[in-house]
Amino acid sequence: MATAIEFENIGKLYRLGLVGTGTLSHDLKRWWTTSIRRQPDPYLRIGEQNDRSVRGQSDYVWALKDIDFKVEQGDVVGIIGRNGAGKSTLLKILSRVTAPTTGTIRARGRIGSLLEVGTGFHPEMTGRENIYLNGAILGMTKEEITRKLDEIIDFSGCERYIDTPVKRYSSGMMVRLGFAVAAHLDPEILVVDEVLAVGDAEFQKKAIGKMQDISKGEGRTVLLVSHNMANIRSLCNRCVVLDKGVTTFVGDTGEAVAYYTQTFNIVKSQHVVVTDAMRDMGRTMAAKMISVSQVKESCTYASDEDIVLRIKIESSINISECRVNCTIDSSSDTPICTNSSVNFFDISAGETKEIEYTILNPGLTWGKYSVSFSVGTGNMTTGETNFDVVRNAIFFEIDRPSATSNTAYAKWNADSWGNIYLHTKQKIIS
Amino acid sequence: MKNDDKYWSTVIKPKSSLFSVDWGELWQYRDLAAMFVRRNITTQYKQTVLGPLWYLVQPVLTVVMYMFVFGGIAKISTDGLPQPLFYLSGVCLWGYFSDCLNRTSNTFVDNAGIFGKVYFPRLIVPIANVISNLVRFGIQLGLFLIVYLVYQLFVMPGQIHTNIYALLFPLLVVMLAGLALGFGILFSSLTTKYRDLQLLLSFFVSLWMYATPIIYPMSTVTNSYAKLAMSLNPLTGIVEAFRYGVLGVGNFSWGLLAYSFVFMVVLLLVGVVLFNRVQRSFMDTV
The missing domain is CATH 3.40.50.300 (P-loop containing nucleotide triphosphate hydrolases)
Incomplete structure (x- = not known):
């Protein structure tokens, strides 16, 4: 079949920070090196790989580099x-x-x-x-x-x-x-x-x-x-x-x-300090999550194993019946399940509390998952207020069992079967 | 075969050569230009009571103001012409030029939303601006014609010496449009990166009017340096030629007109080349 589009070595360099300040000096320098001294553009060399989570050394990043396909x-x-x-x-x-x-x-x-x-x-x-x-x-x-x-x-x-x-x-x-x-x-x-x-x-x-x-x-x-x-x-x-x-x-x-x-780019870290970049915008943060950690060092669990977390919450106001809910997302960013917590606690202004938070027998199939949290009061029927919502705060992995243990489970195809291993009971009644 | 450039209908490269303006493509998008013209005209005075009458309110009030300030207080000569006629001719011409220039010079900044999402030859937008302003210019010219006829037929019959040079009018409009487009795209190309120019431009345009024989005739300028400076202004020849042809006053000079024409051609070439360069990457700088 005929080729419709051919990408050859496509790259795109962006300048970070304030565009417009100092561009004249950069322009002059670029013009000097490329047009007068006939050398390659000095700013093309110093571009870095585009990883937004890591603070870079250069003002320039490659948003795209060496894209080559047909x-x-x-x-x-x-x-x-x-x-x-x-x-x-x-x-x-x-x-x-x-x-x-x-x-x-x-x-x-x-x-x-x-x-x-x-x-x-x-x-x-x-x-x-x-x-x-x-x-x-x-x-x-x-x-x-x-x-x-x-x-x-x-x-x-x-x-x-x-x-x-x-x-x-x-x-x-x-x-x-x-x-x-x-x-x-x-x-x-x-x-x-x-x-x-x-x-x-x-x-x-x-x-x-x-x-x-x-x-x-x-x-x-x-x-x-x-x-x-x-x-x-x-x-x-x-x-x-x-x-x-x-x-x-x-x-x-x-x-x-x-x-x-x-290749879901998870950072399986046992202890995570919550930064503002992880929080939802526009929440009051009257009470907020400051850190979350996993008790198990490997961050890898069996399907029916409880996941024990430690969450630190700090509050600037008095809250009675505070609660923490969590949502588990699959590696393709799809929400899998959520709890509506019935374990309330009181917290007063200026206080920091640490909670042991256990996800009981999640029943998830093997793969990588992330957990998001919301700190708030009330429930779906009384009306909720969320003070703080933290997206993808912590990552864990459910171990892939050896192929011999349970064949159906080991060859799980999450794309068409979902992420939860369903337990059923069947008996012949007639 | 695949390496043959004819096989590919679109080739996207980092930099194109300076003069690679795709005129054929511009022609393909003529319907879009028509659509933009329509949009500019129909939406300008939507939900206003007077509607297109606003096109007339502005020049009328301006002329009244000029008659009061420049004609009344400063007593600047109008070459023996009735003041309303003299000022109105200047206001119409200058109004067209400055409106075109101001709107065109903001092309990239005003249209960043559309330009950031879809490709079409960017030059369509300034061209559509210049054309849609023509409608407004036409309406104002209609007003001028009425005032002219009133004076020519009733107030001072036969004393306004319209002559054969009035036939140059279409060429004068084209030159005015060309100059406005040229300056506009030049400025718009530069303002994407250096916004200072945008602030400079509005200031510059208001001063420019005083360097053009709009509120005074060329004949009142006696200082030879000032005269030279005014001759360098490409608009001088156009305004003077218009007044000479239609109203029969002023200094007509083929030399000045030729200078304006050459200036326009060079300006348009430079403007288009620069604009063409900027349009390819302006989304990263705007």
Whole structure:
């Protein structure tokens, strides 16, 4: 099959910190070395690998480096990776929003990019006018839009409001209208960034169906960024896994998803001091978690083993009936289970308490997991207040049993079976 | 075959050569330009009572002000022309130029939201600006025509000597648009990185008006240095040519007009080259 896109040695260097301060001096230095002394750009050499959690020495980082792969025509390629892995940067370069620092991309056919739905919608203009405007921005001609207008309006389900200014639309309707226009764009190569994660369930289904039609029925090439492994699996036939700006895996979707979930970048540390970066924004933090540790040093447990944690909570106010809830996430960032604590404690202003927190027999299948916590009062029926929410505070691993112990369990396929080993009891009654 | 560049329809590279402006692509996106023009015009005065009448309120009030300050208090000559006619001609021309320039120079900053999400030739936006301002200019020119006819037919019949040079008018508008576009894209390319220029520009534009024969005729300038300085202003030739052709006063000079034209062409070339360079990576600096 013919190659549709070829990425060759693509790299993108970003300058951190305040863009605009001192750029003139850097520009002059760069100009001096590259144009007058004919030497390589001094700032290209000092770029570092893009790891956002580690404080770097250089002001420059490579958001992408040495990206090298080919996409065949008709392929639907998923691009997966954690936040900050460079997925969006790659799509931006491909959709020519920004230029790469090094390398070349060669593509065959018109590239339509969908990094956002409803780009350029003007609130004062009617739905119909915005279809034309948005369509033209995405690269359609007026005649093309007129031809598809009825189809677009029908797909959006906003027929009744089509001659009303979009500022009167609900946000859901805007999204529908935006996606409807984009879905009728007919490029040979379609670049999509997580726009499927919008709209209600019914519309999502419609959107995904449309995506499938585009790729399967019409033989177009699609590049799709998503965090949703279910969507990736149902839409893509190939995947690229990015990590800290480099490609770590290119290949078949099933293998790529497996690779991605297995290399779940966990730091199995026994003791974690909670930093503000781990907390949810916008909480009062009147009471907050300051540290969490695992009693077991290896941080690795058997499936039916209790997980014993020690949590330190500090409060600046008096709280009666304080509680700590936890949620366990799988390695593909999917929540698995949550508790609603019934163990309350009182804490007074200025006090620090340490709690032994035991997760009883979690029944999880082998793999890596993270635990998030919320400190608050009340429950779902009385109304809750969370003072502090800490995401992915601590990581643990459930050991993979030896293949001989229990075959079904050892060959567990979490992607299709889930993460909880279900216990059932069966007997023949007739 | 695959290494043949003809096989690929799109090649994305870090830097393009200086003069690689894709004119064909610009033409492909002409519908988008039309759409932007439509948006600029229809949305400007949405939910206002007077609507497009605002296009007329501004020049009328400005002319009244000028008549009071420059004509009344400062008693600056208008080459024997009725003040409203003289000022209105200047206000229309200058208004078009400065509106185009101000809007165009903010191209990148104003459109960062769209530019950050989707690709189209960025030059479409300033071009659409210049065209949509033309509508407003046209309406103001209509007002000028009415005032002109009132004077020509009723107030002082036959005393306004419109001549054959009035036919240069379309060329003058093109030059005005070209200069505004040229300066605008030049500034917009530079402001993405050095925002100081944005502050400088609004100040600069308001001063520039006084260096252009808008509120006074060229004939009142007697100091030879000032005269030379004004001749270097590419707008001088255009404004003077307009007044000479339509109203029959002032100094018409082919030399000044040719200078303005050459200036415009060079400015546009430099502007487009710079703009083209900046558009590829401006998302990282804006």
